[in-house]
Amino acid sequence: MTDFEIICQKVDDLINSLGGYWSKEWLIEPVIEELGEFSKELQISAGLHPGKTTSSEKLMEEYGDLLFAVIALGRGLNIQIEESLLNTISKYTNRKK
Numbered sequence: 001m002t003d004f005e006i007i008c009q010k011v012d013d014l015i016n017s018l019g020g021y022w023s024k025e026w027l028i029e030p031v032i033e034e035l036g037e038f039s040k041e042l043q044i045s046a047g048l049h050p051g052k053t054t055s056s057e058k059l060m061e062e063y064g065d066l067l068f069a070v071i072a073l074g075r076g077l078n079i080q081i082e083e084s085l086l087n088t089i090s091k092y093t094n095r096k097k
């Protein structure tokens with residue numbers, strides 16, 4: 001089992017402990033929500049929201065939330081996440097040539 005598969009199994013275990021994966025049409029919702037939260041922290045860190053502050057720790061926390069939601073989306077849809085990511089890396093690597 002790769003490190004990535006171990007991480008995916010931890011996501012499965014946590015979600016199953018919380019009642020299991022949502023039906024597939026709803027799995028995108030947490031991704032959208034967490035992308036919004038990450039985007040807001042990124043904008044704050046870029047100074048686009050005067051008077052608000054963030055930290056690298058908060059940005060990392062929101063990035064982790066987003067990654068978790070994206071992995072859960074793939075797992076909930078039975079997508080081979082590691083394979084899909086490696087395929088994308090190959091696709092962009094080949095485009096550069």
Ligand SMILES: [Mg+2]
Binds near residue numbers: 066
């Ligand atoms: Mg969040």
